[in-house]
Amino acid sequence: MKTLKTLAIIIGLLGIMTNLYSQSGKVVIVLKQPPPLRFNMEDMWKITLHNSSQQTYRVQLRGVATEQKEGFIADAVTGTFTLPPGVKVVTAADVKPIKVNQTNPKYEDVVKNVGTVPSGSYDICVYAIDAETGIELASDCIFTEVLNLSQVELLSPENRSSIKGEKWDEDWDMDLSKKYKSLSDSSKQDWDYDDDYRIRNSSSGSILLFSWLPPTPISAGQRVTYRLKIAQIYGMQSPFDAIQSNPLYYSISNLMTTIYQYPIAARPLSGGSYAWQVEAFVNGVLISSSEVWQISAGKETSPVTNLEKLKFMKKYWALGDGYDNSMGSGTQTGKKPLMFAFNSKLYGETANRSGTGSDKEPQFGYWEIDPSISLYGLPFSAPLLFSSENSGSRQNINTLNLSLDAQVIKDFVMEKVEREKDKLLEKGNKEFSSLTDKQKDKLEANAKSKVTSKLHPMLKIMSSFRSLGIGTSYPDYTPLTVRGVPLTGVNVEL
Known part of the structure; x- marks a missing residue:
């Protein structure tokens, strides 16, 4: 009887082991190799699951990172998701939420706050676990090296x-001769003509x-x-x-x-x-x-300057007229609603070969247009750039933008403020240099208040913008956000 019971237990255990083996053999996990010398914690979940069975599983992933010298680094698990038959590429939505169970105290702040690991040699293992039974369905491990360096x-x-x-010229040579003659006898012995030559040559x-x-x-x-x-x-x-x-x-x-x-x-x-x-x-x-x-x-073709754009505003808002009109208030009758000026530059090159170390084509052409527009006294810029050197492997060179010249409006208003300050000083028979810092601040505030109260409502609104444009723009929000990156669309900065 005991023999039969023992045999039944052995057969049962073999059945369970066979079932476990069949389950684990039907699910394969492939962990994607991270970029060379880099590893972020999200790289641990960049995997592909192959379910060759006809069964749908509820799966949870567990990831473990160890470093060759430091040992255990981190242990984390994902949320539960469905693994149907076939191939499944795991996405960020599948693994949320991610819970870090345990970390090496030495690495804890870096792993949790930065999401990466320090330089070292790491073994990364990921396990696919059946969420209902807790059985391990599949696993995969990779080795990677991480090297974190400072920026160049x-x-x-x-x-x-x-x-x-500039090139070397005779005037500079004469200057060196004068310098030599002015030195004392002892200094002449230490003076190196070649040093001055190199300084001149380098700066030129x-x-x-x-x-x-x-x-x-x-x-x-x-x-x-x-x-x-x-x-x-x-x-x-x-x-x-x-x-x-x-x-x-x-x-x-x-x-x-x-x-x-x-x-x-x-x-x-x-x-x-x-x-x-x-x-x-x-x-x-x-x-x-x-x-x-x-x-x-070298010298570039000068675009339409802010000073020229300011002249357009003065013409429309009659800055040189009487005090009332100079505030840009009231009806501006007889003014031209549209004024414009522009610079245009068309250039290119044709040759039988590219230059040394250059990716530029032997033949290319560019057309730059830099118009400045005054529309009802508001300054706008509409720069255009067209190039024959566009490539599908790079960002688009061609640009088109229509934007408000907010700085010109601010300059226009500040010029009025300066004029108002002069009038207040003249009225009080005072000199600006004789005022205390507190009096200067009060003078500035009074002048701004007086100018703003008489400023045209449209100028009040437009002077509050840092940038307003449509097309290709280069926003500069803060040093830690988007800066100098071309964006296409509407750009508004206050």
Whole structure:
């Protein structure tokens, strides 16, 4: 009898094990390899599930991360979702909510607040669990290395600096001779003519050096190389947009040092503004990019300036007339409702080959139009840019924008405030320099109040905008949000 009971128990256990094996064998989990040298906690849930059975499961995922030196790092589970027969790519909606069960105290703040892990070598394992029975249906593990480095820091040429295109001239040579003659005998012995030559040559643009700081920390044995990218800026483009959208004016890869002299054989940097950026690679993998800086070289075609736009407003709102009309209030009869001015530039190039290190085509063309419009006394800009160098692999170069010149309106109002301050000082027979700080603030407030009370309602409304436009715009909300990125649509900033 005991033998029969024992045999029945063994058969039952074998049946259960067979059932478990059949269940686990019918579900396969494939964990996607994260990007090289990077890992974020959301990468743990980028998986594909294969259910080869005809059964639908309620599944919960469990992820465990361990580091080779530190050991256990984190243990987290997802919400429950349905796994039907077939192939299922897990989405963010499937895994919510995610609960972190346990973390290494040393890594807790980084994992929970930043959502990533420090540099190291990690084993990542994910388990698919039957939510009803608690049985493990499938699992998969991957190994990945993480390297967190600081951003590449640009040094020179400085952001928004100008590169002069002057060459060595005789006047400078004469200046050096005068400098030498003015030195004492002991100073003449220490003076190095070549040093002054290099200083002059470098500042003139004959020698253009790009330099930057490397990302840190770099471990021994890791090969770090750099790529320098330069793109010409067209129209109203931001430096960031130029790097992303335009064919590179010049680029060079596999640089081993953090200083590079712009080659004479490359296209000369002249007659415009340029954006430059440096990328750092570790063992051939992009790991860090710098900010995008802007430099200018040579003289550009001047757009319609704010001063010219201000003249349009003065013509319409009669700033030079009597006091009442100068406030921009009342009916502006006899004024032109539409006034405009514009600059246009059409240029291109044709050659039998591209320049050294350049992605630009041998033949290309650009057309820039920069109109300034005054519509019922309100200044608008409508810059247009058309290019033959558009590519499906880059952002669109062509831009069209219609926007309110809010700064011109503010300048117009502030000019009225300054005039009103002068009148108040004249009325009180006082000099501005003799006022205390408190009196100056009161004078400013009184002048603004008086101007605002007589200002046309339309100008009051429009002067409250920082930016108002439609089309391609480059919003600059805060340093920590969207900045310099081209957006298409309506842009409103107050």
